Amino acid sequence: MGERAKHAELAGLQPPPVPPDARIGSFRSGELVNADASAVDRRLFVDEELYRLEQERIFAKCWLFVGHESQLEANGSFLTTTMAEDPVLVVRDKAGKLRGYLNSCTHRGTKICRADSGRSSTFKCPYHGWTFNSEGALMSVPRLGQVYGENFDRSKHSLREVAKIDSIHGLIFATWDPAAPTLREYLGEMTFYLDLMLARMEGGTELLGGLHKWTIGVNWKIPAENFAGDHYHVPVTHGAGVEMGYRSQLSNDGYCIHTGNGHSIGSERGGAQQGHAVQTEYKGFMDNMRAQLVAKYGEKAAAFVPVGVGTIFPNLSFMDTARFRTFRVWHPRGVDKIEIHSCLIVDRALPEDLKREVRKRYSLAFGPSGIFEQDDGDVWQSIQDSMRGRIGRQGWLNYEMGVGREGPTVDRYGPPFVGSTSDILMTEANQRAYYRQWAKLMTEGDR
Ligand code: FES
Ligand SMILES: [Fe+2]
Structure with a gap:
């Protein structure tokens, strides 16, 4: 069995052994998970620093499930969910392409969409009325010329878009990491x-x-x-x-x-x-x-x-x-x-x-x-x-x-x-x- 375990390791099926002295924030990794992960420290489940680091190192990097294609069949349909704690708006745009955005207005951060799902080609922020289209672009700003002047550049205020979005057998995943592998590579x-x-x-x-x-x-x-x-x-x-x-x-x-x-x-x-x-x-x-x-x-x-x-x-x-x-x-x-x-x-x-x-x-x-x-x-x-x-x-x-x-x-x-x-x-x-x-x-x- 020792040989078989080794074979599994060599085949790349097992994440590498946990090195004892690598850093995880203010912790040594060996204090948290032993080499083969047969012992896991209780702080993994209660420590605030680890939770904060998980947001950066796991949830901002991995592919996360955001919905099923049957929820977004028509062009212009949308749903809202979260990627970890970040609220996201997932849409099928006018051309039928899946897209995902941070559901947060680029003016002052209000959620631009509060509904769970629906169909709309525009999303009007309920705070001051900035309005975005399903391609994430800022389309209109109330009283634009009067309050910002003619030089205001709307193109700099598009919604923050996920780095990648893809689906497999109807399951839609997205990631914030531009360096992430493809979804199929990630799922392996x-x-x-x-x-x-x-x-x-x-x-x-x-x-x-x-x-x-x-x-x-x-x-x-x-x-x-x-x-x-x-x-x-x-x-x-x-x-x-x-x-x-x-x-x-x-x-x-x-x-x-x-x-x-x-x-x-x-x-x-x-x-x-x-x-x-x-x-x-x-x-x-x-x-x-x-x-x-x-x-x-x-x-x-x-x-x-x-x-x-x-x-x-x-x-x-x-x-x-x-x-x-x-x-x-x-x-x-x-x-x-x-x-x-x-x-x-x-x-x-x-x-x-x-x-x-x-x-x-x-x-x-x-x-x-x-x-x-x-x-x-x-x-x-x-x-x-x-x-x-x-x-x-x-x-x-x-x-x-x-x-x-x-x-x-x-x-x-x-x-x-x-x-x-x-x-x-x-x-x-x-x-x-x-x-x-x-x-x-x-x-x-x-x-
Ligand atoms: S916060 Fe959205 S328009 Fe002001
Ligand atoms: Fe159970």
Whole structure:
């Protein structure tokens, strides 16, 4: 296994070991995350300086999810969201091109758009009335000649635009970093699993029924690392859901795969994410989907669908089960608070009555009133509560489950599988890869 772990490292699937003496602001990196990230300091979740550095070194650099193309179908449509704490306006401009702007007037900073979504070719600031078009240009200024004179240069006051914006299978991402790799490079090997999850059927996917948005008191990394593949908590945290028969007992068979850049997925085989949850009314649809999957990706890859849970670094997570597919963003709102934006994504080809059924199943399990979401939120907030105090913020948390049991996924499953996998379902390999990526980005800022 030592050799296999080395192989994974060499294949570039693992972020580099955390160097002990690199700086992360006023910290030494080794004080925060040990070399293989099997121990993580509690201050990662409560320290204000680290939170501020995360805004610069992670959220201003990484590709962040900003919406689904089905929310912006018509030219001139828009939505508002945030990239970490920065409010953004995402539009499909007059020519049909996706664009993203800081939702903040260049006069005095007011949000120029307050609606969640809609269609408009102009955005008039509610403070003094400066008006911008969907290309971000400042089109009109009330009393321009009278109050600023004829030399006022409107072209210097365009909206601040994201450096790059792109989409994959309907998911739109943006980044503020002009030096960022392309979206496909950033996602790397993860695109293989996104293909399996989102490019299954003719017609692609749509976001159904808008977003659920709510706030809970937890650091943003806690839910992100949970969705990275924490199967260990399922029988305990979600014990009531199992007892009620909402899902089966966790099977011990499955995989945890990380694919580089801190992205990962995990799934049990034969449990709630598979087989038994396929309802009879879906059968025809599922058979059709299966046939399309096999034709596109082959038998072996098709058998990996639904792909399970996962996190795309830093703060987009998903869950793909036989019942529903949810994507959610853990937007940081301070070191100890997040706003969750959760949505349901369905295949467009799904008949309307089944769309309604899928929505019901999703709402029972996830979203602010879902039983599993409630279970998780309660535990996550208690983590944060326990680390608020002078003593609770001291010491290390343990991530050593499954150390040394990793190797290339292709060795276990054969081609076309990619990434690094473990030979057990319950492992914290994905969380270690996540925190190694965190440390990589956080130390780069101090070089
Ligand atoms: S702040 Fe927008 S017009 Fe003044
Ligand atoms: Fe959970």
